[in-house]
Amino acid sequence: MLIPSSNSYYVSEIEALSSDPASLIGFVIASVMFIVAYTYTPFIKHISQTVNLKPSTIFVLSFSFILLGFFVTLSMYLDIYQVQQSVLENKTQVISGCIKNYQVNQSASREESFSVSGVRFAYNDYVTASYFFSNKNHESFIQNGQCVSILYLPNFKNGILKIDKV
Numbered sequence: 457m458l459i460p461s462s463n464s465y466y467v468s469e470i471e472a473l474s475s476d477p478a479s480l481i482g483f484v485i486a487s488v489m490f491i492v493a494y495t496y497t498p499f500i501k502h503i504s505q506t507v508n509l510k511p512s513t514i515f516v517l518s519f520s521f522i523l524l525g526f527f528v529t530l531s532m533y534l535d536i537y538q539v540q541q542s543v544l545e546n547k548t549q550v551i552s553g554c555i556k557n558y559q560v561n562q563s564a565s566r567e568e569s570f571s572v573s574g575v576r577f578a579y580n581d582y583v584t585a586s587y588f589f590s591n592k593n594h595e596s597f598i599q600n601g602q603c604v605s606i607l608y609l610p611n612f613k614n615g616i617l618k619i620d621k622v
Contacts (some may be wrong), residue, residue, distance in 0.1 A: 458543065458607070458618055465597050465604070468617040470543060470587040473536050480533070483526040490518060499592055539587060542609050543617065551575050552605040558598065571600065572606055577614050590617035597621075 459465040464465075469483050494500050504511045542548070553573035561567040565582035568591055584590035592597050607618035 457499065460618075461620060463622070464618065465617040465621055466589050466616070467590070470536070470539050470617065473540070473587060481525060481527060483522060483529070487519070487522050488542070490522065493502045509538065510590060530620050535585065536587070539609065539615070541586075541620060542611060547611060548603060548617060549608050549610055550607050552603075554603040555598065555600055563618070568598065569602075572604060574620045575606075575607070575608075577606070577616060579616070587615075587617075 457585040458471055460465050469620075494511070500511045500514055504514050507514070551573050555570045555572055559568065565580050567578065567580045569576065569578035571577065579588065579590040581590045603622040605620040605622050606616055609615045609617065
């Protein structure tokens, strides 16, 4: 569906990203290794003496970080999966027209917004997910009057998947 053409300015790579949570097996392996190290080696006891904490406290803190990493990674895979499913189920929309009301707000990161045929698009070059457009080439193609055709996902804050020159 997201096939680039000679007129394409941007095409998302969402279809190429892996949404297979099999890579989460690394967290399971890390957890097992940590439990074995905690149970059968003096490593944890040495650390507990160094930082003056009980071994059980060190275990709980360390295991909490492993679980946090696991759930953050799982959340990322879920987001990718949901976007991929929306593309596969053709929940995208296409709009054509010329860019209007292009605005740049510079703060801690660069925020841009514009509208095409009454549909507003906004993104941030720091927060926007990598599979959506977020104009890393400032002062380039995106500007008032530029005519475009945009493929986007309305259910994902109008995340832009493809931009073609018209």
